[in-house]
Amino acid sequence: MVKVKRLSVKSKTRKTEPQRRLAKDKDGACSKKFVVLGNSDSSCIECGKSIGEDTKALQCERSSHECESWKCISCLGISNELYEELADTNLHWFCAKCENVLLDSEYMTDLSVKIASSLDKKIEALEQRLLDNHTNLEHQLIDRMLSMESALQTKMESGILQVVEEKLMKLNEKPIDLEETQQKIVHIVDQLKNNMNDAGPVVQAVQGVVEGALQQDKAEELELEQRKKNVIVHGVPESEADTPEQRIEDDLSVLAAMFHEVSVDEAKVESVVRLGKKSSDVNGRPRPMKVVLDSVDNKVRILRNAKNLRETQDGGWTKIFIHQDLTPKQREARKPLVAELKQRKANGERDLIIYNGKVIKRRPRI
Secondary structure (H helix, E strand, C coil): CCCEECEECCCCCCCCCCCEEEEECCCCCEEEEEEECCCCCCEECCCCCECCCCCCEEECHHHHCCCCCEEEHHHHCCCHHHHHHHHCCCCCCCCHHHHHHHHCHHHHHHHHHHHHHHHHHHHHHHHHHHHHHHHHHHHHHHHHHHHHHHHHHHHHHHHHHHHHHHHHHHHHHCCCCHHHHHHHHHHHHHHHHHHHHHHHHHHHHHHHHHHHHHHHHHHHHHHHHHCCCEEEEECCCCCCCCCHHHHHHHHHHHHHHHHHHCCCCCCCEEEEEECCCCCCCCCCCCCCEEEEECCHHHHHHHHHHHHHHHHCCCCCCCCCEEEECCCHHHHHHHHHHHHHHHHHHHCCCCCEEEECCEEEECCCCC
16 A cells, blocks of 8 residues: 555554554653654655655655655645545555556566465465364364263262262161162163263264364355455346347446446456346346456456446446355345345435445545
8 A cells, every 4th residue: 555644633543554653742652643654855756845744645656666756645636635535545656657667568467476476375374274273173172072081981980989888888887688789789880881971972963063163164265265256247238139149248248348437447257147037027127247357356446446337427337236246154144234224224314335344324525
């Protein structure tokens, strides 16, 4: 994310940004102001204005390499309000020189290789972590089973000894039939052994529950991996062509126009399919499309820019809605949020969206 220079009184600042620190007052106490650290000798590359700690400006994203360019918001042509909002987002800004470097095909190819390598390492680390967690749970379960078995064995042995001692004391106190007493003791011992054997199914049931939970978690991980490049597109009219091939071509043409509208022309479609059974009613609602894209990065860009479609007056894009392809578990978790959203809209609230597992009010556009 691009670095910014500003003196902000916002108390909610991301703790992951390494360039921010707590400012201290004269007595050494930390205040609620956050100061973005940077080179005090920097200046705007366009107007030459000095960039201080209280100057609102953006630094080129390639600053970690060889570029140290800054540009103030006056030269950028953005308002204070827009700058404050952009500063708390995943903003990417490059100076003109670095932008030309980034557009170079050789540089982008090298960057793509590095990103792919980083993703492979993260996936391998995740798989290893899942395997380690499964192994640890298995070892913990075995240790617990052995502990339970040892405890039951100890309890059984101590119980037998106590029963035998009690019976011997009664024999000393009152003469009874020794043969009958022996049979009763044998019967008690058999009961204790049966109780010990009955503990086996309980342990097996516990093990089955743990293994089932692990399998569900692994299945969810696989579902997420398979859907990571997918989006679901609602509201695109269905083609009336005679052949399936031509209908797919028509859908691809609409998607290409839509990608152009949201400024992601480089996105490629690996496959597209209509979900559900086609309605016999020609005026019925069109079926949604599941679109598999060529990369996760293009999927994120399309979802981020999809809101611009509803603002487009021409082209019939106002009825188009795009969201990511959710797993059944994610859809189930989303149902109560959708119900809450509908209820609050029915009560008169406006500009509500579901974000990060909550129903929140949409930020006003500047």
